[in-house]
Amino acid sequence: MTDRRYGVLGLGNRLEQDEALGALVIEKLRTDASLLGSLPAPDTVELIDGGTVGLGLMPYLTGLDGLLVVDVINNNREPGDLIDLDGVDVIRKDVVMSVHDLGAGELLGALYVMEQWPRRVRVIGLEPLVIGLGLDLTPPVAAAFPGLIQELLRYLATWQREDAAAG
Numbered sequence: 001m002t003d004r005r006y007g008v009l010g011l012g013n014r015l016e017q018d019e020a021l022g023a024l025v026i027e028k029l030r031t032d033a034s035l036l037g038s039l040p041a042p043d044t045v046e047l048i049d050g051g052t053v054g055l056g057l058m059p060y061l062t063g064l065d066g067l068l069v070v071d072v073i074n075n076n077r078e079p080g081d082l083i084d085l086d087g088v089d090v091i092r093k094d095v096v097m098s099v100h101d102l103g104a105g106e107l108l109g110a111l112y113v114m115e116q117w118p119r120r121v122r123v124i125g126l127e128p129l130v131i132g133l134g135l136d137l138t139p140p141v142a143a144a145f146p147g148l149i150q151e152l153l154r155y156l157a158t159w160q161r162e163d164a165a166a167g
Contacts (some may be wrong), residue, residue, distance in 0.1 A: 004041065004163050006156055007064045007118070009048045009057070011071040011104060018079075018128035018141045021148075022070040023049055028149060035153060040160045054107070061111055064118035066159040068152055071104065072128040072141075079129035080140030082147060087121025088112075122155060124148065 008029065010022030026049045029035055036042040048060050061067060069090075073083040091109045104123075111117050126148055129138040137145065 004044045004065045004160070005046060005063060006044055006066040006159060007046045007048055007061060008068045008070065008152060009050045009061065011050045011069065015133060015135065017130045017132055017134040017136065018072050018138055019131045020137065021072045021126060021141065024137065025070045025149065025152070035149065038153060039157050040164065044160065045156060055110055057107060058110060061118065062116040065163060066120040066156070067118040068155055069104065069121070069123040070152065071123065071125045072131065073123070073125040075127060077127040079127050079138065080144035081127040082144060082151060083125055083127060084151065085123040087123055090123050120159060124151060
């Protein structure tokens with residue numbers, strides 16, 4: 001299983017309250033070794049702080065067995081609600097993702113068109129309350145943050161176990 005690769009791509013702007021979600025998830029996974037350490041193969045996970053996205057991220061996302069894109073997702077739900085989407089839905093524009101929707105959709109679309117689509121792609125995030133100047137997540141998004149981390153870890157563990165079983 002050592003040749004397997006899984007990516008967690010965090011998107012967002014650290015200066016815009018809930019928009020910082022993806023970057024804060026990557027920071028948490030980097031600084032708390034126990035989180036990735038709970039996985040069957042923690043060394044196969046690549047953490048990518050994608051900022052506000054761009055096609056320059058393509059080299060980091062090709063050849064992955066699984067990709068989790070983490071961002072705030074405007075989906076007209078309650079602030080802090082967990083939203084979990086198939087990556088294909090994002091390139092179809094079935095949903096709107098944060099203020100950099102076009103960049104994330106273009107990035108995933110480019111992976112698809114170039115036949116570099118990872119074997120599995122999920123876009124996971126939280127409904128924001130505020131996207132505006134500020135350094136802290138709003139209370140409903142901050143309260144849902146641990147659950148989001150657990151959902152990411154659940155996907156990674158499941159994918160790693162499936163791939164290990166498949167050989």
